[in-house]
Amino acid sequence: MLTLITGGRVIDPAHGRDGTGEVWVEDDRVIAPPGRAPDRRFDVPGCIVLAGGIDIHSHIAGANVNTARLLLPELHDGAMFASAPPGELIGHLFAAMGYTMVVEPAISPHVALQAQRELAAIPFIDKAILGVLGNDDLCFRLIRAGETTALADYAARMLAGSGALGIKTINPGGAAAFRENARSFSLDDEVPRAGLSSRALIRALQGVVTALGIPHPLHLHCNNLGLPGNVETALATIAAAEGERLHLAHLQFYSYGREGPRKFSSAAPRLAEAVNAAPNITVDVGQVMFGQTVTTSSDVLRQFGARGQASPRKWAILEAEGNGGGIVPYHYRRKNFFNAVQWATGLELFLLIHDPWRVFFTTDHPNGAPFTAYPDLLALLMDRDLRARWISEIPADAVAMTTLPGLTREYDWPEIAIMTRAAPARLLGLPDRGHLGAGARADIAIYRPQADKAAMFRNAALVFKDGALIMREGVAMKRHFGRAFAVRPGFDKAIETRLAAYYEEVFGVSHTAFDVAPEAIARDGKDPIESVPCLS
Amino acid sequence: MMVEALIAGAPVARAQAVAAAGRLLDASANPLIVAGMMDCGAAEAALDLARAARASFDHENAAAALAELDVMRQAGWLVATPLEARALADCVLLVGSAVADFLSTPPPLAPARGRKVMRLAGDDLMARLGLLRALIGGRAIAADPALAALAAALRAAHFAVVHWSAEEIPPLAIEMLCGMIEDLNETTRCFGLPQPGANNVAGVTQACAWKTGLPPRVTFAPDQARHDPWRLDAARMVAGGEADVALWIGAELPSWAGRVRLISLVPATAALAPMPEIVIFTGRPGIDHHAILHDPALGALAFKRAATPSAEIPPAAASLAAITAALAGEMVSC
Numbered sequence: 001m002l003t004l005i006t007g008g009r010v011i012d013p014a015h016g017r018d019g020t021g022e023v024w025v026e027d028d029r030v031i032a033p034p035g036r037a038p039d040r041r042f043d044v045p046g047c048i049v050l051a052g053g054i055d056i057h058s059h060i061a062g063a064n065v066n067t068a069r070l071l072l073p074e075l076h077d078g079a080m081f082a083s084a085p086p087g088e089l090i091g092h093l094f095a096a097m098g099y100t101m102v103v104e105p106a107i108s109p110h111v112a113l114q115a116q117r118e119l120a121a122i123p124f125i126d127k128a129i130l131g132v133l134g135n136d137d138l139c140f141r142l143i144r145a146g147e148t149t150a151l152a153d154y155a156a157r158m159l160a161g162s163g164a165l166g167i168k169t170i171n172p173g174g175a176a177a178f179r180e181n182a183r184s185f186s187l188d189d190e191v192p193r194a195g196l197s198s199r200a201l202i203r204a205l206q207g208v209v210t211a212l213g214i215p216h217p218l219h220l221h222c223n224n225l226g227l228p229g230n231v232e233t234a235l236a237t238i239a240a241a242e243g244e245r246l247h248l249a250h251l252q253f254y255s256y257g258r259e260g261p262r263k264f265s266s267a268a269p270r271l272a273e274a275v276n277a278a279p280n281i282t283v284d285v286g287q288v289m290f291g292q293t294v295t296t297s298s299d300v301l302r303q304f305g306a307r308g309q310a311s312p313r314k315w316a317i318l319e320a321e322g323n324g325g326g327i328v329p330y331h332y333r334r335k336n337f338f339n340a341v342q343w344a345t346g347l348e349l350f351l352l353i354h355d356p357w358r359v360f361f362t363t364d365h366p367n368g369a370p371f372t373a374y375p376d377l378l379a380l381l382m383d384r385d386l387r388a389r390w391i392s393e394i395p396a397d398a399v400a401m402t403t404l405p406g407l408t409r410e411y412d413w414p415e416i417a418i419m420t421r422a423a424p425a426r427l428l429g430l431p432d433r434g435h436l437g438a439g440a441r442a443d444i445a446i447y448r449p450q451a452d453k454a455a456m457f458r459n460a461a462l463v464f465k466d467g468a469l470i471m472r473e474g475v476a477m478k479r480h481f482g483r484a485f486a487v488r489p490g491f492d493k494a495i496e497t498r499l500a501a502y503y504e505e506v507f508g509v510s511h512t513a514f515d516v517a518p519e520a521i522a523r524d525g526k527d528p529i530e531s532v533p534c535l536s
Numbered sequence: 537m538m539v540e541a542l543i544a545g546a547p548v549a550r551a552q553a554v555a556a557a558g559r560l561l562d563a564s565a566n567p568l569i570v571a572g573m574m575d576c577g578a579a580e581a582a583l584d585l586a587r588a589a590r591a592s593f594d595h596e597n598a599a600a601a602l603a604e605l606d607v608m609r610q611a612g613w614l615v616a617t618p619l620e621a622r623a624l625a626d627c628v629l630l631v632g633s634a635v636a637d638f639l640s641t642p643p644p645l646a647p648a649r650g651r652k653v654m655r656l657a658g659d660d661l662m663a664r665l666g667l668l669r670a671l672i673g674g675r676a677i678a679a680d681p682a683l684a685a686l687a688a689a690l691r692a693a694h695f696a697v698v699h700w701s702a703e704e705i706p707p708l709a710i711e712m713l714c715g716m717i718e719d720l721n722e723t724t725r726c727f728g729l730p731q732p733g734a735n736n737v738a739g740v741t742q743a744c745a746w747k748t749g750l751p752p753r754v755t756f757a758p759d760q761a762r763h764d765p766w767r768l769d770a771a772r773m774v775a776g777g778e779a780d781v782a783l784w785i786g787a788e789l790p791s792w793a794g795r796v797r798l799i800s801l802v803p804a805t806a807a808l809a810p811m812p813e814i815v816i817f818t819g820r821p822g823i824d825h826h827a828i829l830h831d832p833a834l835g836a837l838a839f840k841r842a843a844t845p846s847a848e849i850p851p852a853a854a855s856l857a858a859i860t861a862a863l864a865g866e867m868v869s870c
Contacts, residue, residue: 061746063836069745071609073763076749086749086761110619114837117828118746121580137623137645179624179695181725193646304721307612315612319727320835321620506644507619513838519826520839 002026003467004038007045008446011413014422014435018414023049023436023444028466030440044446047461050417051434052100052443054424057219057249057284058365059296060090060122061104061129062115064325067316068294068366071327074312075292082373083293083366087122095124096474097374098445098460101424101433101482105130105168105219105249106298108322110514112162113521119484120521120528124470126443126482128428130219131162132298134169134201135176136322138502140194143204150498151204152211156491157499159214161515163486163529165428166216167209168249171223171299172201175323178301185301186223187236198223199240206244212489213534215429217245217282222254225302229258231267235274243280247427250286250364251275252346264338265401266345272352275359282427283353284360287346287377289369290334296366298323306330321507332369340398342368344391350381351407356418360427375457381411382453429532430485442467484521484529538848539804542815553816554855557783557799558862560814564781566757567591568796570770572786573735574852575827576837579743581856582785583754588860591783592755593744594770596790597703597737602765604702604710604730605741605751613714616697616727617835627693629686630655631665631713634704635731643695652689665709669716690716696726703733732832735786736821739830739837783859784812785852787820801852819849827851 003025010021024031024038059065068084075081080089094102107115107129119127133139133155142151155167173196174185180192187198202220209218222237224230234254238246248254251271259265275281292311297303300317303326307315316327332339346368353359361378365371380387384407391405399405411419425434432441444464450456459474469477496511503511521528541553548556561567569586571579571594586593595601607613621628621638626649628638638653656664667679671687679687690696698713713728720726732738741751748754748761753768755761766772773779774792783799784790788806798812803820821827822840831838 063742066742066745069749070605070741070751073609073750076761076763078760078762081749084749087746110617110834111836113828113839114742117576117837121746179725181694181723304614310612313611314609316608317612317614319614319616319620319725321617321623324617324620506623508622508639509619509833513831513834514836515839517826517839517841520828 001040001467002034002036002038004041005044005049005444005446006041007043008047008049010049010436011417012051012436013414013418015437017436025442025444025464025467028442030436030438030442032438042462044461046449048413048447048449049436050098050445050447051421051436051440052445052463052465053098053420054428054434055094055099055102055362055371056360056424056427057105057362058102058371059104059106059367060102060365061087061118062107063111064106064296064298064318064327066114066118067318068296068327071314071316072294072329082370084296087118091123091125092476093372095463095465095471096459097457098447098463099125100443100445100463100465101126103128103130103165103428106132106170107162107164108132108298108320109158109162110321112164112514113516116163116484116516116521120523124465124480124482126485128165128485129162130166130168131159131164132168132170132323133158134172134205135174137506140176140191140196143196143200144194148207148211149492150495152208153491153495154499155208156212156489157495159486160488160491163484163516165485165487165532166214166219167205168219168221169201169205170221170323171198171225171301172205173198174223174299174301178304179319182301183305187233187240202237202240206241206246210244213536214487214489215532215535216427217247219247219249221249221299225253225299226306228256228264230254230256231271234271238274238278238281241280245280248281248283250362250368251283251349252286252288252342252368253364255345255349260401262337264341266341266348266403268345268348269352269403272349275353276355282358282360283349284362285346285349286362286364286368287350288332288339288342289363289373289377290332290339290343291369291373292329292331293366293370294327294329296325296327298325300324300326302326303328334394337395337398340394341401343394344398344402344404347380347387348402348404348407351409356415357423357426359419360424361419375454378416378457379453382416384408384410481523485532486529487532487534489534540817544813545811550816550855553814554858555862557814557816557859560781560797560799561589561591561783561859562863564589566779568770568773568779568782569593570782570784570790571595571735571740572784572788572790573821574740574785575736575821575829576739576743577828578785578821578852578856579740580747581853581860583744583747585856585860585863587756588863590757592757592768593752594768595735595737595740595752596786597733597735598752599769600702601733601737601741602751602753603707607707607710607714611711611714614717614721614727616729618729618833619835621697621729624695625697626651627689627696628653629690629696629698631657631698631700631709632661632704633657634701635699638699646694649694654686654689656686661705662709665712669712669719672716672719690720690726691724693724693726696720696724697729698726699729699731701731732830736829739828742830742837785818785856801855804849816855817849818852818855819846821851824849825851
C-alpha cells in the first residue's frame with residue numbers, strides 16, 4: 001500500500017525539515033518520493049504533520065498501577081478514571097492524541113510478567129518498560145564487593161528476563177532503608193546494614209548503563225521527592241553525575257525551596273540553570289495539573305510518608321523485594337497554595353530549560369496528573385495568554401513564590417516536535433522513530449490548528465501507526481496492536497549460577513521463575529518484543 | 537477421535553458448540569460468565585466475551601477476595617510479598633489455622649536477628665485479636681501472658697509479618713489486623729501477608745482490573761463496566777433466578793449446575809452431572825497448555841509451561857474468543 005500525505009506543514013526536526021510538503025508511506029515505513037502514483041492520498045492543507053508522539057514516562061501497567069485501579073472502584077464505576085484507566089482506554093486515548101509509543105518506567109523484575117502482559121493487551125501503541133534496580137540486596141552485595149563486571153552481568157540478566165528497554169532506579173537505597181525502619185533517606189545517607197549511600201548506588205548503576213551500552217541513560221527518581229527544600233538534593237545529584245549521562249525523572253517534584261512565609265517555594269530557576277549548564281543531564285518535568293489523581297510510585301518510603309495526605313483517605317503500601325510501592329490517591333486543588341506552587345514550578349522548568357532536546361514532556365502520569373491532561377498542558381506551553389488566565393486563578397501568595405508570571409516564552413511547533421518526538425526517540429535509542437525521514441516507522445500524527453489548542457491535541461485529525469490509519473478525530477478507524485521494545489545486552493552466563501544459588505538461599509525459588517517468556521505475551525504468534533541495539 | 541464438545545450430551549464438533557453457545561448468549565436477557573479454575577488468558581478472553589454479550593462476570597472464590605479487598609479500598613493497608621517475608625521477617629504471626637506453618641529458619645537477609653514464628657488461633661480468635669491490638673496500642677488491659685508476650689514480640693521485631701487467609705477469618709478481623717499493623721509502623725516495620733484464595737482468584741482479579749479497571753463481580757449491562765459485590769454474586773443470581781444463562785469455565789461443574797441453562801468450558805476429566813446444555817472441552821492450564829497463573833509462593837503472576845502440551849485440546853481462552861467472534865457475527869447479521 002502506497003500512501004501520500006500532502007499539503008500539510010511537515011515538521012521533522014531530526015532532518016531540519018519544516019515546511020509544506022509531502023510524506024510518502026509504503027506499508028509500515030516512510031519512504032522517499034517513489035515516482036509512482038499512490039494507492040491512497042490524504043490532502044491535509046493547513047494541518048501540522050509530525051511523527052507519532054513518544055511518552056518516556058507514564059505509569060500505565062504493572063502491579064502498582066493495577067492496585068491503583070483496585071483501590072478506587074468508586075472512581076471507575078460507570079465512569080472512566082483517567083489516572084488508572086483500563087488498558088484498552090489507555091491505548092485509545094494516547095493514540096487519539098497522536099501518541100504512538102509509551103514507556104512504563106518502573107517495573108521491578110519480579111513483576112515484569114504482569115506488566116508485559118498488561119502492555120500486550122493495550123491496543124494501538126508501542127510500549128516498553130524500564131527495569132528497576134538499586135534497592136535490591138544482590139545489587140548492594142556486588143557493589144560492596146567491587147564486582148563491577150558481575151554487577152553489569154546481573155543487570156543485563158535482569159533486563160533480559162524482564163524484556164526492559166533501560167534501567168530505572170527509584171530513590172536508590174531508600175526502599176531498602178524503609179525496610180530497616182528509616183523515615184527519610186537522602187543522597188549521602190547510608191542504607192542500614194548495606195553500608196552504601198544513594199550516591200554510590202547512582203554512580204554504580206550509571207557505570208552499568210555505560211558498560212552495557214544501553215542507549216537510554218540511567219533513569220533516576222531522586223531522593224526526597226516532594227519535600228520542601230529538596231532542590232538541594234537535585235542539585236547535588238546533578239553534580240554527583242560527574243558529567244556522565246543521567247536522566248532525572250519528574251524534576252518538578254524535586255524543585256522546591258523553603259522560601260516565603262509557608263516555607264515552600266519554587267526553586268525551578270536554580271535547577272533549570274543547573275540543567276542548562278550540564279549537557280550530560282536530561283530531565284522530564286512531571287507537571288502537576290489540577291484535579292483528582294492517584295499517586296502510584298515505587299518510592300515506598302515516600303509513599304508511606306505521604307499516606308496521611310491521601311484523598312480519598314485510603315492507600316496501599318506494598319513492601320516487596322526490590323522496591324515495592326505505594327498507592328496514595330491525591331487531589332491537586334487550584335486554590336491550594338502548595339498545589340499551585342507545584343503547578344507553576346513545572347511550567348517554569350519547561351520555560352527556563354533552553355534545550356528542548358533535553359527536557360521531556362511528562363506529567364509522571366498519574367502522579368502529577370493523568371496523561372489526559374497533556375492537551376491542556378501543551379496549550380499552556382504554547383500560549384502565554386492562556387497561562388496568564390490560569391495564573392490569575394491560583395492564590396496570589398503561591399504566584400509570589402514563583403517566577404512564572406514573568407516568563408513570556410511560548411513553545412513553537414518545532415520545539416513541540418523535538419520535545420515529544422525527535423528527542424524521546426534519540427533518548428531511548430530508537431533510530432527509526434521520532435522522525436519522518438526515509439526508513440522511519442510510519443507512525444504519523446496530523447493536527448488541525450484551531451483556536452482551542454487543547455482540543456487540537458486531544459483528538460488529532462489523523463493518526464497512522466505502522467502505516468495504518470488508526471484514528472480520525474478521536475475515532476478509532478482500525479484496531480491495531482504495537483510491540484514492546486527491549487535492549488538485550490550480552491552477559492557472562494556465569495551469573496546464572498550465582499543467581500540460582502542466591503535465589504535458592506534468599507527466596508527459596510528459582511531466579512528463572514520471573515522471566516517473561518515470549519509465549520506469555522505473544523499475540524498471533526508474532527515475536528512480541530523487538531530488540532533495540534545497544535551502543536557499541 | 538477425541539470428543540470436542542457436547543450439545544444435550546451428544547458429541548458435536550467444537551465449532552457447532554461454539555455457534556450454539558453464541559446463540560444462547562445472544563438470546564439471553566441476563567447472561568452470567570463465571571470462573572472456577574481459570575488462567576489469566578482465559579480471564580481476559582472471558583471479559584471480552586462478557587463485554588460483547590453484555591454479561592456479568594464473577595469468580596467462584598470472589599467472596600473472600602472481595603471482602604479482603606474491601607479492607608484495602610475502605611481504609612488502606614500495608615502488605616508484603618511472601619518472598620520478602622521469607623527473606624527478611626524476624627517475626628511471623630500466623631492468624632487462624634488455615635495458613636500453613638512458616639519457615640522457622642533465620643531470615644537469610646538478616647540471619648542474626650533469628651525468626652520467631654507464632655500462631656494465634658481458636659474459637660475466641662476475634663476477642664483475642666481485639667486484645668492484641670489494644671496491647672500493641674499500649675492500652676493498660678488485663679490479658680493472658682501469652683498474648684502479652686506476642687504483643688511484645690511484634691513490637692520488638694525489626695520486620696514482622698502477619699499472615700492470614702480471608703477464606704478463614706472475617707473482614708472485621710482483617711481490618712483489625714491492618715489497624716494493628718498501622719500502629720506498629722509508628723515505631724517499627726510490620727506488614728500483612730494475605731494468603732491468596734483458591735482457583736487463581738488473585739490472578740483473575742488482576743486480569744479483571746487491567747481489562748476493566750474493576751475486580752470481579754463486574755457487569756457490562758447496559759454498557760460500561762460496573763462493579764457490585766452483592767448484586768453480581770453469581771451464586772446468588774442463580775439461586776434467585778436472576779440469570780437465565782450461565783457460561784462456566786472451571787475444572788469441574790459449579791455447585792449450582794442444573795439450576796440455570798449452562799454452557800460449560802471444562803476439561804474432559806470433569807464429572808458432567810447434571811449434564812449442561814452445552815459442553816466445550818478445554819485444556820487444563822499449565823498442564824495441557826501454557827498459562828499465566830498467580831503463584832502464591834512468588835506473590836506474583838507467573839508463567840507455567842504446559843506439562844504435557846496438547847494441540848488437540850484448545851485452552852479456554854481460545855474457545856471463549858471463538859464464542860465472542862460467533863456472537864459478533866450474529867449481531868452483525870441481525
